[in-house]
Amino acid sequence: MRDYQYNYRNKRENKTKMTENIVEVKNLTKIYDEGDVLAVDDISLTLKKGEIFALLGPNGAGKTTTISMLATLLKPTKGTATVNSYNIDEDPDKVRKSIGVVFQEPSLDGDMKAEENLELHAILYGMSKSERREKIKEVLKLVNLDDKAEMYTKNYSGGMKRRLEIARGLIHNPQMLFLDEPTLGLDPQTRRKIWEKIKQLNEELKMTILITTHYMEEADVLADRICIMDHGKIIALDTSENLKHQLSGDIIEIELENVHNLSMIPQLISQLKEIKGIKDVKIGAKGDQGVADMTMNLPAGMKNMNPQMMQMIQQQMKEIMTDAKKFVRATKKFPMASNFFSRAPLEAKERVANLFKGNKDLLEELPKNMKETILKIQSGEYEEKQKNENPLLTISCENGAKQITEIIQKISNSDNLNIKSVQMHNPTLEDVFLFYTGREIREESSNNTEDVKKLIQMRQLRQNK
Amino acid sequence: MSRKVSSYVKIEGRMRWEAIWVLSKRELLAFVRNKTRIISSIAQALLFLFVFSGGFFSIDISIDGVDVSPMAFVASGIIAMAILFSGVFGGLGIIRDRMFGFMRELLVAPISRRTLMTGKTLGVALQSLLQCLIMAVISVAMGFFGYDPSLIWRIILLMPIALLFSLGVVGIGLTISTRLTDFQSFGLIQTFLIMPMFWLSGALFAFNSVPEIMQIIMMFNPISYGVDIFRYVILGVSFFPLWVNLLVLSAFAAILILIGANSFSNMQIS
Ligand SMILES: Nc1ncnc2c1ncn2[C@@H]1O[C@H](COP(=O)(O)OP(=O)(O)OP(=O)(O)O)[C@@H](O)[C@H]1O
Ligand SMILES: [Mg+2]
Numbered sequence: 001m002r003d004y005q006y007n008y009r010n011k012r013e014n015k016t017k018m019t020e021n022i023v024e025v026k027n028l029t030k031i032y033d034e035g036d037v038l039a040v041d042d043i044s045l046t047l048k049k050g051e052i053f054a055l056l057g058p059n060g061a062g063k064t065t066t067i068s069m070l071a072t073l074l075k076p077t078k079g080t081a082t083v084n085s086y087n088i089d090e091d092p093d094k095v096r097k098s099i100g101v102v103f104q105e106p107s108l109d110g111d112m113k114a115e116e117n118l119e120l121h122a123i124l125y126g127m128s129k130s131e132r133r134e135k136i137k138e139v140l141k142l143v144n145l146d147d148k149a150e151m152y153t154k155n156y157s158g159g160m161k162r163r164l165e166i167a168r169g170l171i172h173n174p175q176m177l178f179l180d181e182p183t184l185g186l187d188p189q190t191r192r193k194i195w196e197k198i199k200q201l202n203e204e205l206k207m208t209i210l211i212t213t214h215y216m217e218e219a220d221v222l223a224d225r226i227c228i229m230d231h232g233k234i235i236a237l238d239t240s241e242n243l244k245h246q247l248s249g250d251i252i253e254i255e256l257e258n259v260h261n262l263s264m265i266p267q268l269i270s271q272l273k274e275i276k277g278i279k280d281v282k283i284g285a286k287g288d289q290g291v292a293d294m295t296m297n298l299p300a301g302m303k304n305m306n307p308q309m310m311q312m313i314q315q316q317m318k319e320i321m322t323d324a325k326k327f328v329r330a331t332k333k334f335p336m337a338s339n340f341f342s343r344a345p346l347e348a349k350e351r352v353a354n355l356f357k358g359n360k361d362l363l364e365e366l367p368k369n370m371k372e373t374i375l376k377i378q379s380g381e382y383e384e385k386q387k388n389e390n391p392l393l394t395i396s397c398e399n400g401a402k403q404i405t406e407i408i409q410k411i412s413n414s415d416n417l418n419i420k421s422v423q424m425h426n427p428t429l430e431d432v433f434l435f436y437t438g439r440e441i442r443e444e445s446s447n448n449t450e451d452v453k454k455l456i457q458m459r460q461l462r463q464n465k
Numbered sequence: 466m467s468r469k470v471s472s473y474v475k476i477e478g479r480m481r482w483e484a485i486w487v488l489s490k491r492e493l494l495a496f497v498r499n500k501t502r503i504i505s506s507i508a509q510a511l512l513f514l515f516v517f518s519g520g521f522f523s524i525d526i527s528i529d530g531v532d533v534s535p536m537a538f539v540a541s542g543i544i545a546m547a548i549l550f551s552g553v554f555g556g557l558g559i560i561r562d563r564m565f566g567f568m569r570e571l572l573v574a575p576i577s578r579r580t581l582m583t584g585k586t587l588g589v590a591l592q593s594l595l596q597c598l599i600m601a602v603i604s605v606a607m608g609f610f611g612y613d614p615s616l617i618w619r620i621i622l623l624m625p626i627a628l629l630f631s632l633g634v635v636g637i638g639l640t641i642s643t644r645l646t647d648f649q650s651f652g653l654i655q656t657f658l659i660m661p662m663f664w665l666s667g668a669l670f671a672f673n674s675v676p677e678i679m680q681i682i683m684m685f686n687p688i689s690y691g692v693d694i695f696r697y698v699i700l701g702v703s704f705f706p707l708w709v710n711l712l713v714l715s716a717f718a719a720i721l722i723l724i725g726a727n728s729f730s731n732m733q734i735s
Contacts, residue, residue, distance in 0.1 A: 071573055096573060096575035103566070103573075123487040126483075
C-alpha cells in the first residue's frame with residue numbers, strides 16, 4: 001500500500017537533491033500523411049522535475065500532436081523522447097503507466113457513474129482493489145466531487161467533467177501529468193478554480209505538469225516556463241518574466257486609417273526602424289487581415305516568410321496564371337487553392353477569369369466556389385466584398401515617451417497616411433507572441449495560408465531526406 | 466487510411482484478465498441499464514412471433530419427418546435472432562465510444578489492443594447471451610414449446626452453443642463498427658447486410674418449404690446454421706446434421722474474430 005504522506009515527503013527530498021529532467025524531447029517531428037501536414041517540426045526541449053511547463057500556441061500549432069507523441073498515442077515521424085526516463089518508442093507501456101493524460105476532447109463515459117469511470121481507469125492501470133478504493137476517494141475529494149461520485153457523468157457540467165478527468169488522470173499516482181487545454185470553453189470562475197487545482201497538484205504533490213493552452217493569461221499565471229509554439233516550431237522558451245523582459249521598454253500601437261495604397265507601408269516600416277531606440281516594428285491589421293501587397297494577397301502569417309521562398313511562390317504563381325491547364329492542375333494539387341483565390345485581389349481574379357474564357361471544359365474541373373466566382377466575373381455580376389480593415393503598427397521601443405514624437409512625425413510625413421489612434425503599454429505576453437510570430441494569437445487564428453507555408457516546408461523537408 | 470493507421474502506437478504484450486473483465490462488465494452494465502433497448506427488442510420479437518407463427522403462415526412444418534408446431538418453430542428462430550441483433554448492435558458501442566471520446570481513454574491505457582478487443586468481444590457476447598436467455602425464458606414461460614421439464618436443461622445447454630454462435634456475430638459487429646465513424650452508414654449496413662442475413666436464415670420459415678434456389682442461398686448464410694443448431698437444442702430436430710452446424714459455426718467464429726481483431730488493431734480515433 002502506498003502511503004500518500006510518505007510519498008509526498010519522499011518526492012520532496014528527491015527534488016531538493018537533484019534537478020533531473022523528467023521529459024527529454026529530441027528533434028521530435030510529426031508529419032500527418034493525411035493532408036500532408038507538418039504538425040510538429042523538429043522540436044527539442046526538456047522538462048525539469050516539479051515544474052509547470054506551458055506549451056502556448058494558437059490553434060493548429062501542434063500542441064496536441066506533441067502531447068499525443070509524448071503520451072505514446074502517436075508514433076513520431078522523426079526524433080524521439082524520454083518520459084520518466086522511459087523511451088517513448090521502446091517502452092510505451094511503462095511511459096503510459098507513469099503519466100496521467102487529460103485530453104483536449106472529452107473522454108468520459110457518460111453512461112457510467114463518476115466513480116465507475118475512475119474504477120475502470122484504476123483497473124486498466126493495474127491497481128489492486130484496496131489501493132484503488134482509497135485512491136478514488138482521495139482524488140474525488142481533491143477535485144471536490146466526492147458528493148457527486150454516484151452521478152452519471154453525462155449529467156455533469158462542463159467544469160465538473162474537466163475536474164473529473166483531471167482526477168482520473170491522477171489515480172495511478174503518475175509523476176508527470178499532461179493537460180491538453182484543461183480550461184478550454186469554461187467560464188472564468190471555473191477556469192480559475194481549475195488553475196487553483198493545478199497549482200495545488202504541483203505544490204503539494206510535487207507533480208510535474210505539462211499544460212497546453214492558447215490563453216496567454218493561463219500560461220502566465222500557471223507556468224514556471226513557457227514554450228511558445230507556432231506552426232509546429234518552438235519560437236521561444238523561457239520564463240514568463242524573461243520573455244517579457246526581452247521586450248523591455250514600451251510597446252506603441254498605432255492604428256492607421258484610410259489607407260489606400262498599402263504598398264507604402266513596407267517603406268514606412270523601414271523608415272521607422274531607422275529611428276534610434278526602436279527595436280522592432282510589426283504590421284498587422286485589426287481583425288487579423290494581412291496587408292502585404294503582392295500578386296496574391298498574402299495574409300499576416302506569411303509576412304515573416306523568408307524572401308527566397310516568397311520569390312519561389314511568386315514565380316510559380318506567375319507561371320500558373322498564364323495557362324488554364326496548369327492552373328487547373330495546380331488547384332488539384334493544392335487543397336487550399338480556392339481559399340487562396342478568394343483572398344486574391346480583384347485584378348488577379350479577373351486575369352484568371354480571362355484565362356478560362358472559351359474554355360468551358362477546363363472550368364468544370366475547378367473547385368465549385370472558384371468556378372462560380374469566375375462565371376460571375378465573366379458575366380460581369382461579380383462584386384468584391386470589401387473588407388476595410390485598418391493596418392495596425394506595433395512598435396517595440398526602448399523608451400516610448402521619448403520616441404513617440406519622432407514616430408508620429410515620420411508617419412505624418414508620408415502622404416496619405418492618417419493616424420486613427422495611438423496606444424502605449426508595457427510588453428505583455430501577447431506582444432511577445434506577436435514579435436516572435438508576426439501575428440497575434442487569437443482563438444480562431446488558424447488560416448489557410450499558414451497551411452500553405454507548412455506544406456512548402458514539408459516538401460522541402462522530404463526532399464532533403 | 467492504412468498509412469495513417471500505422472502511426473498509432475500499440476502496446477504489445479499479454480492479456481490482462483482483470484482489464485478484460487472490467488471492460489466486459491462495462492458492456493453488460495450498459496445493456497442492463499438500457500431498459501428501453503431490452504423492452505423494445507422483446508416487443509419486436511413477440512411481434513414477429515405472433516405474425517409469423519399464427520397469422521399468415523399457418524402451414525404444417527415438418528423437420529426430418531417430425532411435425533413441429535409453428536409457434537415452437539418461430540420462437541426458436543427468434544431466440545437465435547437475439548444473438549444476431551444484439552451481437553451486431555453491441556458492436557455499435559465502439560462507434561459510440563469513438564464519437565464521444567471514451568476510446569481515447571482506452572487507447573492510452575497501458576493495456577494491449579488484444580486485451581481491449583477481448584474485453585469488448587466478451588462483453589458484447591455476454592450481452593447477447595443475456596438477451597437470448599431473456600427471450601428463451603419468456604418463450605418457455607408462455608408455453609411456446611409446450612410444458613416439458615427437459616426444457617430446463619435444454620435452455621442451459623443452449624448457453625454454450627449461443628456463445629459459440631455469438632462470437633462470429635460479434636466479429637461482424639466489431640469489423641463493421643471499427644470501420645465506421647458515425648451512425649449514418651450503419652443504416653446502410655443494416656439494410657443490406659443484417660436484414661438479408663436475418664430474412665435468409667430460416668428463422669421465420671422452414672428451410673424445406675422454400676424453392677431450391679433460395680435453399681442454396683441460405684446455405685451460404687452462416688446465420689442459418691446458428692438458427693438450425695438452436696432448433697436442434699430446443700426442439701430436438703434440425704435440417705442439417707449437428708456436426709455440420711458445429712463445424713460451420715466454429716469456422717464462422719474463428720474467421721470473423723480474426724478479421725474483427727485485425728480491424729480493431731488498426732482502428733483509429735476519429
Ligand atoms: N489526425 C490528423 N490528421 C491530419 N492532420 C492532423 C491530424 N491532427 C492534427 N492535424 C493537423 O496538425 C496540425 C497541428 O494540430 P494539433 O491538433 O496538434 O494543434 P494544436 O496546437 O493542438 O491546436 P488546437 O489549439 O486547435 O488544439 C494542424 O494543422 C492540424 O490540422
Ligand atoms: Mg490541441
